[in-house]
């Protein structure tokens with residue numbers, strides 16, 4: 001039973017992320033155009049085979065070239081984290097990084113959704129959909145520390161599937177965006 005629940009969490013997080021990405025891209029056609037443009041210029045899909053052939057040798061490096069898609073994905077994972085809230089419990093008394101004292105067996109709720117919409121952490125434009133937030137001036141991907149971009153949690157129990165799910169989501173999203181106008 002536990003195994004089934006864990007499997008569902010892995011699958012449902014990815015599908016929730018792709019659903020939000022579709023909505024954000026559909027309501028921001030200029031972002032969709034930029035993503036399609038970079039798929040064409042960086043992956044060079046062959047027209048007759050659409051994108052299928054390109055993906056016969058897909059790898060992480062190829063997918064990292066799609067910086068606008070990466071930015072759009074991070075924005076949707078950040079604005080609408082598929083795991084919006086989590087809870088942890090202390091085994092023994094401790095002091096949190098915030099300097100709050102907690103006793104043993106204290107249950108704590110982590111509001112990931114709220115933390116990723118806090119102006120004090122992310123700045124004034126924290127509610128806007130801005131994929132360029134994740135792109136550095138030189139055009140590469142901007143990395144945010146996991147204790148700031150908390151969608152996959154941070155520390156020793158953070159998501160083990162993070163890198164894999166990014167590759168999976170990029171493959172699915174790029175095939176859809178290349179072939180369809182959402």
Ligand code: HEM
Pocket residue numbers: 010011013014017081082083086087151152153156157158159160161162164165
């Ligand atoms: C968008 C997709 C995903 C999101 C947002 C996500 C998010 C998370 C979060 C927040 C946790 C921490 C849970 C906690 O501390 O209670 C977690 C744990 C985990 N995730 Fe993911 N996840 C995603 C996809 C995946 C995929 C596709 C896999 C496997 C292929 C995976 C494997 C795991 C595993 C094994 C853990 C447990 C790590 C541990 O407890 O040591 N995740 N994930």
